[in-house]
Amino acid sequence: MNGDGMIVVAGAGPAGLMLAAELTLAGAEVMVLDGLPERSPYCRGFNLNARSLELLDRRGIAGRFLAEGPVVPAGMFADPARPLDLTVMDTDHPYVLGIAQTRVEELLEQWLAELGVPVRWGHRVVGLEQDAGGVEVTVESGGRRRRTRAAYLAGCDGSRSLVRKRAGIGFPGTPATRYGVLADVELADPAALPFGMTNGERGTVFVIPRPGYVRIVLDDPEPPADRDEPVTLPRFQRLLDDQLGRRVELREPRWLTRFGDAARLADRYVAGRVVLAGDAAHIHPPTGAIGVNVALADAVNLGWKLAATALGHAPGGLLDSYHDERHEAGERLLSTIRAQSALAGHDPALAPVRALFGELVDRVPGAGKYLAELATGVSTRYDPKIPGDHPWLGRLAPNLELTLDGRRTSVAELLRPARPLLLRLGDRPLPAAGGRVDTCDARCPGRPGLEGLLIRPDGHTAWVSTTSDPQPDSTLATALATWFGAAAERQAAQRRGLVP
Ligand SMILES: Cc1cc2nc3c(=O)[nH]c(=O)nc-3n(C[C@H](O)[C@H](O)[C@H](O)COP(=O)(O)OP(=O)(O)OC[C@H]3O[C@@H](n4cnc5c(N)ncnc54)[C@H](O)[C@@H]3O)c2cc1C
The missing domain is CATH 3.40.30.120 (Glutaredoxin)
Structure with a gap:
């Protein structure tokens, strides 16, 4: 493995796959590495929003994704009882597409393969050293360690990003204070628990229909000291029964996991020859179901800038504009998600705020549109760096x-x-x-x-x-x-x- 102008992308999740495709389209040489032997079968997200579909449209591949699932013209901002009308958004895709994250990744990997770039599964980045001219990346594969020289290293290696840590990039924010658990399971009696939200005796239970199974999401009020301790079916069953105040028998567990509400943002998206995108650059609670979509937005912003920089024809400051634009978008994202988490939480002191917020959305013309476009990133605007006040300036150009x-x-x-x-x-x-x-x-x-x-x-x-x-x-x-x-x-x- 070598190549002085090459860009190594660590991680073949949504961020890494999209970034690798964008870099390739822009003429850069790319190597995509993922530490797993193959794609994980466990599916975290289940949607693509309007902004992602707009971006995929601009590469001619939105149709592949739209063919995969239903589109729903409503979204959510904190309150499941008050759906957000997405049809009012200024977009070609005024809806959310129901599609498994694993399927999104498969389709992106397929597109990347068509562009001539394979994913090297079973190749884990375990170290990096950067100098003025590039990065020495240490990669472990098949029990052996090798070093490869890259012009740039893109850390798309998820929330616990080794690239971020080894590059010395700070990850300030708030630690997790609440935990949730989810189980992809079957209900022994499918009629025992309805889809959607159920308020039980001691907690709220969410049930999301999936083909052949359900996803159940609960609060985990007393998580173990080791937050990575696996969630077992008996423990999940006990939590469910306790929160509902009755027995609902679960079987055939496919995946059980725990997640927290930590919210953090990398303090630098660009650090010399290292860049970050996706969860490596920001983490937040799953509220808002947005992580895949933000990962794609990061990647599409970064791809052309990083390629131009690596190929030597970028104007000064172009790569820094990736940090400026996406860090600001990340701050906005975290603030929006924190607002949703607070409103969706159980704090009775916030009940009047919830009620007032609901009235504003219902009664103030344009408030629902504002929220829908904010929550989906449709209204994302970057500093155009030229004077002018045309409403399109800095925003995604309409598909004229x-x-x-x-x-x-x-x-x-x-x-x-x-x-x-x-x-x-x-x-x-x-x-x-x-x-x-x-x-x-x-x-x-x-x-x-x-x-x-x-x-x-x-x-x-x-x-x-x-x-x-x-x-x-x-x-x-x-x-x-x-x-x-x-x-x-x-x-x-x-x-x-x-x-x-
Ligand atoms: C419970 C839950 C539900 C969610 N629901 C939604 C949803 O409905 N909608 C939504 O949009 N988002 C959702 N998300 C968020 C979404 O899953 C993430 O934001 C998204 O996967 C981020 O993509 P990524 O490419 O940045 O990182 P990841 O998808 O985490 O990909 C990182 C990749 O890097 C690889 N890797 C890690 N370390 C290394 C290394 N050292 N070397 C090489 N490879 C490495 C990993 O194997 C992995 O393949 C949810 C998350 C959770 C936890």
């Missing part, structure tokens, strides 16, 4: 329908190669972006006033101009230089003696 060379296409279709895109849409002559940016002369019949749109590979709007609010070419030049480094590219070519 376009005509190009007499045929119909869309923003999502043009973004499939994961390259920067300059759309020249009006009569005003805009300069060509050149270099690594695809320039397209298209028409947008639905938005006749739109003059031009510059879109980053992750789909976010970097510049937009309309006839009613025309933006000067100079801000377009600034946006191009900020994200795609026309100047940096020229300097690199000069260094190679290609241009004077």
Whole structure:
């Protein structure tokens, strides 16, 4: 194993798989390692939200996921009795897709294989040392240790990330104070416990229907001192019966586990030649069912920036913008999840807050939309670093329908190669972006006033101009230089003696 420009991705969960695909599309050489001998059969998450589907759309693969499960036009923000209407969101996918996390991972791994990158299962990263030029990664496989040199190491190795720890990245936040247990089991009598929430004598029990079994989630009021001690069926059964105040017999356990409500955020997403994404960078309680989705969002933000940096054509500060944008998104995520956890908890002192919050959502126009777009990340906006107040600026560009060379296409279709895109849409002559940016002369019949749109590979709007609010070419030049480094590219070519 060697390769000086190579990027090693540690971990083949949602973050690692998506990141590896994005890096590959951007032209980087990638090696994906996972310590497990094969994918774990245990399924943590069960959904993809609107933002994830939008991102997958922009790679042309959303259909593979949508073919797998039902879509539900309602979500939840803390209170299961008050579903959030997702149809009001500004998105092509105003719903949540029910899909097992394991299946999401299989489909991503399949797509990555189509791009020519296999996952090396049974390869655990056990050490790293970085210097100015790269990272020496120690990998254990088949009982042997080997060292491999990488330009960058991406820690997508989950919540207990070895990469994060060995890179010396802090993980401040709040430790777990409450624990829950879950069991994927069968009910001896399927009618004994309804799906959804049941308020028992001493606790609340959630039952989620799964094909051929149910997932039951409970509080674990007295967790063992060793939080990693396995959860046994007899213990889970005792907790369930105790909280319900009656016996509901369980059988055929598939998976039992414990989880806590710790919430932490890496203090650096980029530390020299090491980057973090997904659970390695942030942990939070499963409330909100969002972790897979945030992992994908991290990966799509990071991929093009890390590839450009490793390939030597990134403008200064591009990789740091990954930290700036996703750390801020992580702070927002943790704060939103903490709010949901507090509202969903049992603290009677918060009952009036819960009631008031519910009234606000029900009665204030737009409040439900705001919450739905916040909880799903649909309203995520990054600092565009140019002046302007167009509502698209910094946000995921809408999937506009376009005509190009007499045929119909869309923003999502043009973004499939994961390259920067300059759309020249009006009569005003805009300069060509050149270099690594695809320039397209298209028409947008639905938005006749739109003059031009510059879109980053992750789909976010970097510049937009309309006839009613025309933006000067100079801000377009600034946006191009900020994200795609026309100047940096020229300097690199000069260094190679290609241009004077
Ligand atoms: C009970 C529960 C329910 C959840 N429900 C939902 C839900 O409904 N919706 C949702 O969106 N999210 C949910 N989540 C969160 C979601 O599962 C995680 O956020 C998501 O898996 C994070 O993806 P990741 O790729 O960052 O990490 P992981 O999925 O944890 O993947 C990390 C990978 O790294 C590998 N690895 C670890 N260490 C090393 C090493 N040293 N070297 C090489 N490989 C290594 C692991 O084997 C693993 O394959 C839930 C989580 C829990 C615990």
